[in-house]
Amino acid sequence: MINYDHIMVRFGELNTKGKNKKEFIRTLYLNIKNALKDFANLSIEMQYDHIYIGLNDSPYEPVLERLQDVSGIYALSLVYRCEKDVNIIKESALALIKEEEGKTFKVKVKRGDKSFPLISDEITRIVAGHILRNSPELKVDVHNPDILLSIEVRQEAAYIFTKTVLGAGGYPLGVGGKTMHMLSGGIDSPVAAYLMMKRGVSIECIHFASPPYTQAGVIYKLEDLLKVLNKYQSRIRLHIVPFTKIQEAIYDNAPESYCITLMRRMMFRLADALAKRRNCPVISSGESIGQVASQTLQSMHVINAVTNTPVIRPLATTDKTEIIKISRKIGTYDISIRPYEDCCTIFTPKAPKTMPHMDEVEEFEKKFDYETLIKEALNNIEVKIITPEEEKEELL
Amino acid sequence: MPTDKIIYLDNAATSKVDQEVLDSFNQISLKYYANPSSIHHLGQEANRLLEKSREQILKLLSLSHHDVIFTSGATEANNLALKGYAYANRNRGNHLITTATEHPSVLNTLKKLEEEGFNLTILPVNEKGQIEVNSISSAIRDDTILISVMAVNNETGAINPIKEIGEIIKKYPKIAFHVDMVQTIGKVDVPLENVDMLSIAGHKIHGLLGSGVLIKEKKIILKPLLNGGGQENNLRSGTNTLALSASFAKALRIAIEHQKENYKHVKSLADYLLNYLKDNPDKYVINSSCKDNPYIVNFSLKKHKASVVVEALSNRNIMVSSLSACHSKGEDYSYVVYAMNKDMCLAHNTIRVSFSYENTLEEVETLTKELTSIIKEIKQ
Numbered sequence: 001m002i003n004y005d006h007i008m009v010r011f012g013e014l015n016t017k018g019k020n021k022k023e024f025i026r027t028l029y030l031n032i033k034n035a036l037k038d039f040a041n042l043s044i045e046m047q048y049d050h051i052y053i054g055l056n057d058s059p060y061e062p063v064l065e066r067l068q069d070v071s072g073i074y075a076l077s078l079v080y081r082c083e084k085d086v087n088i089i090k091e092s093a094l095a096l097i098k099e100e101e102g103k104t105f106k107v108k109v110k111r112g113d114k115s116f117p118l119i120s121d122e123i124t125r126i127v128a129g130h131i132l133r134n135s136p137e138l139k140v141d142v143h144n145p146d147i148l149l150s151i152e153v154r155q156e157a158a159y160i161f162t163k164t165v166l167g168a169g170g171y172p173l174g175v176g177g178k179t180m181h182m183l184s185g186g187i188d189s190p191v192a193a194y195l196m197m198k199r200g201v202s203i204e205c206i207h208f209a210s211p212p213y214t215q216a217g218v219i220y221k222l223e224d225l226l227k228v229l230n231k232y233q234s235r236i237r238l239h240i241v242p243f244t245k246i247q248e249a250i251y252d253n254a255p256e257s258y259c260i261t262l263m264r265r266m267m268f269r270l271a272d273a274l275a276k277r278r279n280c281p282v283i284s285s286g287e288s289i290g291q292v293a294s295q296t297l298q299s300m301h302v303i304n305a306v307t308n309t310p311v312i313r314p315l316a317t318t319d320k321t322e323i324i325k326i327s328r329k330i331g332t333y334d335i336s337i338r339p340y341e342d343c344c345t346i347f348t349p350k351a352p353k354t355m356p357h358m359d360e361v362e363e364f365e366k367k368f369d370y371e372t373l374i375k376e377a378l379n380n381i382e383v384k385i386i387t388p389e390e391e392k393e394e395l396l
Numbered sequence: 397m398p399t400d401k402i403i404y405l406d407n408a409a410t411s412k413v414d415q416e417v418l419d420s421f422n423q424i425s426l427k428y429y430a431n432p433s434s435i436h437h438l439g440q441e442a443n444r445l446l447e448k449s450r451e452q453i454l455k456l457l458s459l460s461h462h463d464v465i466f467t468s469g470a471t472e473a474n475n476l477a478l479k480g481y482a483y484a485n486r487n488r489g490n491h492l493i494t495t496a497t498e499h500p501s502v503l504n505t506l507k508k509l510e511e512e513g514f515n516l517t518i519l520p521v522n523e524k525g526q527i528e529v530n531s532i533s534s535a536i537r538d539d540t541i542l543i544s545v546m547a548v549n550n551e552t553g554a555i556n557p558i559k560e561i562g563e564i565i566k567k568y569p570k571i572a573f574h575v576d577m578v579q580t581i582g583k584v585d586v587p588l589e590n591v592d593m594l595s596i597a598g599h600k601i602h603g604l605l606g607s608g609v610l611i612k613e614k615k616i617i618l619k620p621l622l623n624g625g626g627q628e629n630n631l632r633s634g635t636n637t638l639a640l641s642a643s644f645a646k647a648l649r650i651a652i653e654h655q656k657e658n659y660k661h662v663k664s665l666a667d668y669l670l671n672y673l674k675d676n677p678d679k680y681v682i683n684s685s686c687k688d689n690p691y692i693v694n695f696s697l698k699k700h701k702a703s704v705v706v707e708a709l710s711n712r713n714i715m716v717s718s719l720s721a722c723h724s725k726g727e728d729y730s731y732v733v734y735a736m737n738k739d740m741c742l743a744h745n746t747i748r749v750s751f752s753y754e755n756t757l758e759e760v761e762t763l764t765k766e767l768t769s770i771i772k773e774i775k776q
Binding site: 215216217220393394395396 | 420423424435437440443444445448449452642645646649
């Protein structure tokens with residue numbers, strides 16, 4: 001029996017990135033290294049267009065599982081590395097294919113090392129012939145094979161593989177810069193955060209707390225959500241903004257139906273100021289068109305008018321069922337549905353404005369000095385750094 | 397000659413609480429005394445510790461799609477699993493399957509369900525005390541909804557083929573598979589892949605009496621036995637005893653973290669005792685034939701009365717069991733040993749020695765010496 005000894009990491013859209021490619025790969029390499037730091041025996045090699053993880057006899061399943069959460073990886077193959085000798089290649093290929101289930105196969109050869117004396121076609125014929133002679137139960141099917149045996153002959157060695165799984169796709173985390181992400185604790189905002197990270201953008205999170213109207217348990221919930229997202233970004237900064245005074249002022253100065261609109265405008269002002277302070281060129285949120293009153297296009301227009309900073313809404317056109325599907329997949333759903341109120345669900349007006357008017361909104365805002373309140377809130381932000389390291393709980 | 401120190405060899409009945417576990421229990425009782433369901437921050441902190449305990453338990457067992465329900469122990473966990481499942485799923489079928497050597501908290505619960513109209517099949521075990529995998533497959537009917545098989549027998553230590561049974565049951569989506577793992581966790585490895593529900597007690601792994609869990613696959617639907625405030629996901633009402641729950645999680649961690657080294661140590665103790673028993677075939681018959689579980693050594697006396705020998709050992713400060721403590725007051729023979737070898741005389745005169753990592757070789761040496769001298773002294 002012969003064992004796969006490496007995992008080959010293939011890059012996705014990086015191949016379109018021209019001169020930045022080197023930097024992208026470097027970032028991906030560091031992200032992979034960080035993601036695998038708990039595995040003791042692995043070696044990581046960076047090559048021009050692949051990264052190779054040497055397993056050194058550790059089981060591959062947990063490594064593969066971990067790597068599937070790293071953005072910027074197109075596909076992962078479990079490979080056997082051997083000497084670039086056609087006899088060794090064909091024997092290894094035979095041994096590997098015998099471990100597979102299936103009746104038909106196809107051999108696919110890629111010859112990266114052009115100095116190798118045999119061309120791809122010749123290698124294919126030699127290997128396929130050898131397999132056919134030695135495993136009579138296997139037949140060739142070039143259109144729909146049960147087993148696709150791939151061979152890559154490269155500068156440093158030959159690689160043989162049959163198993164390939166898709167990676168997370170997107171770009172390596174960090175190459176896309178940083179966003180100030182609005183995190184409520186509901187179902188949508190963690191999913192939106194995940195999609196941003198998948199696209200290579202690292203996140204800082206801003207949350208608005210209105211104690212005593214909102215409960216301390218919400219913060220635990222956020223910490224748990226971010227711990228799940230630590231799979232994609234191992235260190236996440238969470239800014240908790242005290243929002244009570246602003247919220248009370250809004251309710252004192254505007255009719256109930258307009259409160260949500262005003263509240264969202266204040267939140268964007270705060271997010272914008274914090275984004276500037278933390279060098280985030282964009283703001284992102286989990287808003288989805290039409291989902292609630294503040295997310296109609298007219299509402300978005302009136303709310304968004306407080307800032308020039310681009311606001312990215314990865315879920316803008318996504319249906320709720322689809323959002324729930326993603327949140328289940330990434331593991332945030334069960335935490336998101338814990339029953340806590342956030343700023344947006346307390347004092348819910350009976351009939352919130354779905355078509356707010358800009359002039360009216362501005363009229364209400366003139367009635368109180370929100371700028372001072374915003375400054376005060378910004379000066380009293382509580383910061384938490386969320387990392388996957390469990391605080392050691394002595395009691396347990 | 398009686399020894400001064402107590403030699404405790406009845407760990408399958410209950411084990412001495414670990415000092416660290418007791419410390420946690422005390423600290424939590426004094427610090428996190430709020431109701432975990434209260435929304436004030438002390439309550440929320442208590443709740444957080446409670447949820448962390450659940451997470452830790454699942455992580456230690458490498459389970460992910462499961463719920464942890466804290467109970468007062470394994471008897472309650474078994475009752476909740478069996479009655480809860482049978483009542484909630486009666487519309488799917490009426491037939492339950494178990495084995496002849498289950499713990500009374502399983503066997504009697506299922507018999508109670510039988511009185512209430514369920515059909516119950518109790519499968520026999522082989523001479524090694526194990527259930528045969530194919531007897532499970534042939535017992536399954538169209539209306540079978542629940543199968544309960546213990547992983548390790550509490551009297552003989554016999555290990556059942558849980559993995560293989562699980563693979564069979566998996567083919568029947570209607571049937572839930574419950575496993576009593578009380579004598580298993582932290583002691584011997586039993587794969588949990590195809591197990592739908594499992595029961596564990598804290599006090600068998602140096603945790604506190606009164607603590608235990610039922611762990612179930614999320615998709616399993618149960619009818620609660622206790623109604624009230626809806627705690628434990630509505631499956632076990634009553635204010636959660638956080639200090640017990642959290643100290644259970646701690647006991648489990650300690651047991652699993654030290655499982656390998658403890659196993660090695662206990663194996664050396666069991667081997668010593670087994671060699672002694674084998675050297676005296678005229679006096680003893682070894683009932684526990686499972687070489688993979690050193691924690692329980694069960695043997696029968698050929699010519700002497702077990703209760704007399706247990707009493708004589710007790711007078712010498714050595715604690716062993718004649719019957720499983722769980723039913724020593726009722727029947728006077730071991731139905732487990734009888735189910736294995738069908739010999740009433742041997743079933744009447746069984747002795748169970750059950751080890752813990754705390755026992756020493758000297759203690760086992762003392763046991764064998766005392767046994768020899770007692771057997772010599774007392775009447776046949």
